[in-house]
Amino acid sequence: MERERWINIALALLLLAAPLLALAAGEAFYVTLATRVAVLALAAVGLNLALGLGGLVSFGHAAFFGIGGYAAGILAAQEMTAMPPIWIVAALVAGIMAAFIGAVSLRTSGVYFIMITLAFAQMIYYFVISWPAYGGEDGLPLAVRNQFPFVNTLKPLPFFLICYVLLLAGLLLFAWLRDGRFGAALQAARQNETRLAALGVSPFPIRLTAFVLSAMITAVAGALYADLTRFVSPSMLSWHLSGELIVIIILGGTGRLFGPLAGAALFVLMEFLLGSLTERWQFFLGLVLLGTVLFAKGGLIGLIAGKARNG
Amino acid sequence: MKRILAAALMMGCALIAANAATAEPVKIGMITTLSGGGAGLGVDVRDGFMLALKQSGNKDVTVLVEDDAQKPELAVQIADKMIQSDKVQILTGIIWSNLAMAVVPNAVGQDIFYLSPNAGPSALAGAKCNKNYFNVAWQNDNLHEAMGNYATEAGYKKTFILAPNYPAGTDALTGFKRFYKGELGGELFTKLGQTDYAAEIAQIRASGADSVFFFLPGGMGIAFMKQYAQSGIKIPVMGPGFSFDQDVLGAIGDAALGVKNSSQWSKDLDNEANKKFVETFKAEYKRLPSLYASQGYDTANLVLAALGKASVMDADAFRAALKAADFQSVRGKFKFGPNNHPIQDIYVREVVKEEGTLTNKIIGVSFKDHQDAYAAECKM
Amino acid sequence: MSLALFVEQVLNGVQFGVTLFLMAAGLTLVFGVMGLINLAHGSLYMVGAFACAAVAAWSGSFWLGLAASIAAAAAAGAVVEWVVIRRLYDRDHLDQVLATFALILIFSEAMRWLFGPFPLYLDMPGLLSGSVTLPGGIEYPLYRLTIILVGIAVAAGLHLLIARTRIGMRIRAGASDREMVAALGVDIATLYTIIFALGAALAGFAGALVGVNQSVQVGMGEPVLILAFVVIVIGGIGSLKGALVGSLLVGVTDTMGRFLLPQIFSLVMDPSQATTVGAALASMLIYIVMALILAFRPRGLFAVTS
Incomplete structure (x- = not known):
């Protein structure tokens, strides 16, 4: 376990150092790339709470990512451009949606849960596509990036630092929840539901809370993503994005604290490097993903740090 | 020095x-x-x-x-x-x-x-x-506008129009209606990515329309044309050049023969x-x-x-x-034009077969020096 | 709205449902027996459509193409099972989702590599073109009618295969108790390869049949894959009967929703707004139905006890 902690610290420092070095070398683009890693990692941290700890394989988390994005886009269109309130609105709206979706979906389990979360995400996807007020399929551009007190968010580095700090906050929240009573109950619900029931604890409220918290974190990431690309579109809500979030988690190592960060870094780098090498990049991306599932169980962190404590 | x-x-x-x-x-x-x-x-x-x-x-x-x-x-x-x-x-x-x-x-x-x-x-x-x-x-509306103009000139009185339910689709129908003077035989928005059009085709058949205009890009258009031809309806079809160009004609096959479509360019x-x-x-x-x-x-x-x-x-x-x-x-x-969008002629083409290959032939001009409808809103 | 139009729309819904059934049957079979979520099922559908289009173009015969679609999809299925899928049976659903998601990327790019970026041509055989007049004066395309009949035949055939034959007995046994069947000396590995290839062949067959009506292009399997999942989840995963009922329910709901909702809304709002709102709701309708069914029957309509 010691070893995994050192790897986590190294990963966190690496993500911080990368954009600083890039700026020193005059390569501003890599700051943007690092920001993308941080934001996707935060979205995956959210999903990891439900999926990694709770074993709730949500195939519809793109819905919450997109809700966060649209919260940022719509508020910005109403001249509401301060980041912290936007994050709160994004998290609240996604939390309410998640409470509703979760209340219905958590009655099911296994594949049914995977598919019903997908169904809800598809509903929201089609709704947004055919809703003309905020651009529909064309999406909604943000005129300028939203603002944060005392920080010039238009510059790549300050914006990266905002995302980085939020990612660290998300990771801390994840670690705190995991190691507390709530996390213990949640993991018990995943591993042995009957035993939990025998102790007189109902798994449903625990799972619902995890699902809602998970959605709220992912929504904040969605709001940051909208600011990063200065654009929101229904493709943020597509089932491909739900799939990519799952891919990120598995790539990094399911249920691992820093799995989402390792996975997001790997995924973004592969997409970027393969994409500039060949137009058939998706073929090779597929091969790498396949190889990871078949031969590197435990993901990147599992590969370096060895078996998980509670795998 | x-x-x-x-x-x-x-x-x-x-x-x-x-x-x-x-x-x-x-x-x-x-x-x-x-x-x-x-x-x-x-x-x-x-x-x-x-x-x-x-x-x-x-x-x-x-x-x-x-x-x-x-x-x-x-x-x-x-x-x-x-x-x-x-x-x-x-x-x-x-x-x-x-x-x-x-x-x-x-x-x-x-x-x-x-x-x-x-x-x-x-x-x-x-x-x-x-x-x-x-x-x-x-500009996205242009080719649809040209088809609306053509439908008016060709004397169609009751055109049935359909497009997917997303901004480019609603723009397409708006563009068509901007220059079409007849009455609508019906107006439908389909699901984006839809591949089965039996329900829509049945409505077209029942509507008593004298012509059909559709904008369904990519695979949606191919599916619609094949199923439309198969249904045996004889009401003439027209659409923007996107649905009848060289990239998709091969896949639609003879079902596309004779269809009128609009484009700013043609091979001939x-x-x-x-x-x-x-x-x-x-x-x-x-x-x-x-x-x-x-x-x-x-x-x-x-x-x-x-x-x-x-x-x-x-x-x-x-x-x-x-x-x-x-x-x-x-x-x-x-x-x-002043908004950096083209001012150009837009032609009406017909799908024909040349040496066994489906392609287009110009049969007329819908617009001379056509400009888009949004240029006035552009403050540059 | 005439009664004839209404009946025709119901028929269209049934026809759409039947094509979904061909996809869903393989998916539910593979899940029921092997417990595997296969996102790449839509890729096998695409393989079938491409094989049919390529062979039909080369030989000039649709029927050869149809045979090729079944063969190619079954072969692709068997290879994929042998190389990848059999390593996933004792993994959790998460790994299966990721591995088969990766397979989608690989298959799509491979198809584009082999056949180029443009959609392929595939037309129905002359024998099935044209339309027939049904009682009540409904003109209905012969090809769509054929699809309905073929779908019913496949459903009946699958039922017989599973209920009456030796391999069907093993499939049923394998679904309920894997260890016991293995202990009785049945070669489980081969059985699984056969079932997976059978599911793939059904998907390929569906791809070829539907490819006639649609565009044979990369990515054609994805929309229908999601619908097929909706179907088997509504019906109860692993249940063939559930897949059939779910397919017809989804097919008819979707078609009638597209047809009726805009008209219903036009009673209460102005026509152009009604078309937009109606179309928007119609595109969400089957997902709403699915959520409602699962809210009350969390394991689908025909839950399989396991």
Whole structure:
């Protein structure tokens, strides 16, 4: 376990150092790339709470990512451009949606849960596509990036630092929840539901809370993503994005604290490097993903740090 | 001393001369769709563009091509990389309106030139127009407007219209209705990506319409045409050129024969530039060019012509050179309106069979010097 | 709205449902027996359509193409099972989702590599073109009618295969108790390969049949894959009967929703707004139905006890 902690610290420092070095070398683009890693990692941290700890394989988390994005886009269109309130609105709206979706979906389990979360995400996807007020399929551009007190968010580095700090906050929240009573109950619900029931604890409220918290974190990431690309579109809500979030988690190592960060870094780098090498990049991306599932169980962190404590 | 001065002077002159002939390297970034179901369009734009570049023999222009997989976020990321890391001065290549909306406002905001070889969303023609954004294809409504005009001229009184339920779809029907004077036999919005049109076709049959206009891009249009032909309905169909061009005609088959469609370009347009384009494209790629390929070809020739007149480093001069549009377009004449969108003729074509291959033939002109409806909203 | 139009729309819904059934049957079979979520099922559908189009273009015969579609999809299925899928049976659903998601990327790019970026041509055989007049004066395309009949035949055939034959007995046994069947000396590995190939062949067959009506292009399997998942989840995963009922329910709901909703809304709002709102709701309708069914029957309509 010691070893995994050192790897986590190294990963966190690496993500911080990368954009600083890039700026020193005059390569501003890599700051943007690092920001993308941080934001996707935060979205995956959210999903990891439900999926990694709770074993709730949500195939519809793109819905919450997109809700966060649209919260940022719509508020910005109403001249509401301060980041912290936007994050709160994004998290609240996604939390309410998640409470509703979760209340219905958590009655099911296994594949049914995977598919019903997908169904809800598809509903929201089609709704947004055919809703003309905020651009529909064309999406909604943000005129300028939203603002944060005392920080010039238009510059790549300050914006990266905002995302980085939020990612660290998300990771801390994840670690705190995991190691507390709530996390213990949640993991018990995943591993042995009957035993939990025998102790007189109902798994449903625990799972619902995890699902809602998970959605709220992912929504904040969605709001940051909208600011990063200065654009929101229904493709943020597509089932491909739900799939990519799952891919990120598995790539990094399911249920691992820093799995989402390792996975997001790997995924973004592969997409970027393969994409500039060949137009058939998706073929090779597929091969790498396949190889990871078949031969590197435990993901990147599992590969370096060895078996998980509670795998 | 005098000789050294003279030599220096001569060298200086040589440098200036070289400069005017665009000796400095120019980098163009092309973001286009090369994978997935929509790859055919991106491949055609790229091939047309590269053909023009090859013919020019211009060795100073480098083109970086990357696949956006039809995802807006990825297009934005590639644009950021090309601008910040590769230091391109010109961007082009995007096929879809939603990707253009994601990339263009930011790129032109950073003083990058963007030349659109395909998408022309109404916002970028109107309120959000920009001096560095040039559309070399059409504003999205144009081809639909031409079909609306044609339907009126052809004397149709009751046209049934349908399109997918998304902005380009509603724009298409709005564009059609703008110039169509008859009554509507019905109006339908279908689901984006829908592949079975039995329900819609049954409604068309029951509506008593005298004609059908549809805008269903890509695979949706292919599916609709096949199923429509199969249903045995004889009501004439018409649509924008997108649904009946070289990239999809092969897949629709004989079901498309005789369909009237609108386009700003056709393979049989009678001008020197077009003859050369069609012949060399066939020789190079072993297939007939599509309107997308013609747009890519025109885009490249526009850039090359402007580079011949001004350096891309001198943004104002280069912009003026682009705006002059002093190049041999395969459409014959071509000029930009005040909002940097084309003012051009739009033709009505008919799908015919030539030597066993389905293709289009011009049968008339719907609009002369047509301009888009949003130019007035553009404050530039 | 005439009664004839209404009946025709119901028929259209049934026809759409039947094509979904061909996809869903293989998916539910593979899940029921092997417990595997296969997102790449849509890729096998695409393989079938491409094989049919390529062979039909080369030989000039649709029927050869149809045979090729079944063969190619079954072969692709068997290879994929042998190389990848059999390593996933004792993994959790998460790994299966990721691995088969990766397979989608690989298959799509491979198809584009082999056949180029443009959609392929595939037309129906002359024998099935044209339309027939049904009782009540409904003109209905012969090809769509054929699809309905073929779908019913496949459903009946699958039922017989599973209920009456030796291999069907093993499939049933394998679904309920894997260890016991293995202990009785049945070669489980081969059985699984056969079932997976059978599911793939059904998907390929559906791809070829539907490819005639649609565009044969990369990515064509994805929309129908999601619908097929909706179907088997509504019906109860692993249940063939559930897949059939779910398919018809989804097919008819979707078709009638597209047809009726805009008309219903036009009673209360102005027509152009009604078309937009109606179309928007119609595109969400099957997902709403699915959520409602699962809210009350969390394991689908015909839950399989396991």
